[in-house]
Amino acid sequence: MTWDAIVVGVGGLGAAAVDHLAARGLRVLGLERTTVPNALGSSHGRTRVIRKAYFEDPRYVPLLERAYPLWEALERDAGVSLLRRTGCLELGPRGNACIEGLLACAKQHGLPHEVLTADEVRARYPAFAPGPADLAVFEADGGVLQVEACTRAHADRARRRGAEIREGVRVASIDPERATVTLEDGTQLSAGHLIVTAGAWLPTLLPALPITVERQVQLWFSPPRDLGAFPAFIHFTEAGNFYGIPGEDAAAPIKVCRHHGGRATTADTLDRACDDADEVVVRGHLRRHLPRLDGARVDAAVCMYANTPDENFLVGVLPTAARTIVVGGGSGHAYKMASVLGEVAADLVTEGRSRFDLGLFSLERSGRWAR
């Protein structure tokens, strides 16, 4: 059996790539060292925020505009709820670079949003205690993806479309020029194209990629009965940037985490145990800005960010190997775009190009592949 495409790593992004490649009628093999989905990489912990007004860079918006209908189509095909439109509230001091970036992005792309004063936030969302200089931007299109369910839905649909996904199979090494993988038992498999979506393990397979791995802790807190309306949120503060995600209903635990600020690690040496020290910083945020959530911690999960130096993704053909495509470097914000990044990977294989400007994600921007 020869394959048109082999996808190395069937996590959040890999499952979407397998699915979109299979939709083109290609013979696709996905290889996953653990299970699909799994809780060992970067795509677990029940939920991920999705939003369009992108403080990180307005050039993400075309991808986000495409990601939404692709998630909705996946939801219809899967027959399960994947995307909840909870709205997303982003808070921070006027003049904060993220708040200003978000407003500029919304204006540039004509994205619907509301600007709220701190008093308006307190009236509408009584759980929140904004700082005195804070304002907030509410985006009704913001919401929450059920992360494991989304990955499962992509993989299930890929299988229905004819793809083969092998779980419990670790790729020991890859030969990008020959588009060949070697498994742990020495078996070699070749394909027309390799799509490498190994997340935090990318540096072990392709050490030249500019990726560092950061440990991240997800914590869940039990809401009081009368907490009131609670959207997904991001709060840009002097103590760091924090985000939170409501559960499926008013009684379900709410996830609150710090974005970045975690210890450097590698995927194979990650400390997966969560201890009290992990809670201290988040508790500080709860006491100051979400005092009614400062109750019992009911769950915790350790996860990883695969960061690039500028925190933009790595998406494109490997500069030294025309048949090998990398999709990764999610830098803590890629899941919401998994649906469209899978489609981009399929376009790169079948068309040799993408309809999106991928300059922001160029593998060559680190200067490691000067030609």
Ligand SMILES: Cc1cc2nc3c(=O)[nH]c(=O)nc-3n(C[C@H](O)[C@H](O)[C@H](O)COP(=O)(O)OP(=O)(O)OC[C@H]3O[C@@H](n4cnc5c(N)ncnc54)[C@H](O)[C@@H]3O)c2cc1C
């Ligand atoms: C705590 C946390 C919160 C986040 N919050 C958000 C958010 O709110 N919104 C958002 O958009 N994004 C968010 N992100 C980022 C987003 O979740 C990630 O960018 C995205 O899920 C990364 O997907 P991935 O496919 O690159 O990695 P993974 O899902 O980890 O997939 C990589 C897969 O490759 C497999 N693999 C690795 N090596 C091999 C090998 N040699 N052989 C076979 N298989 C292999 C792994 O087992 C794994 O399953 C968050 C991330 C974290 C950690």
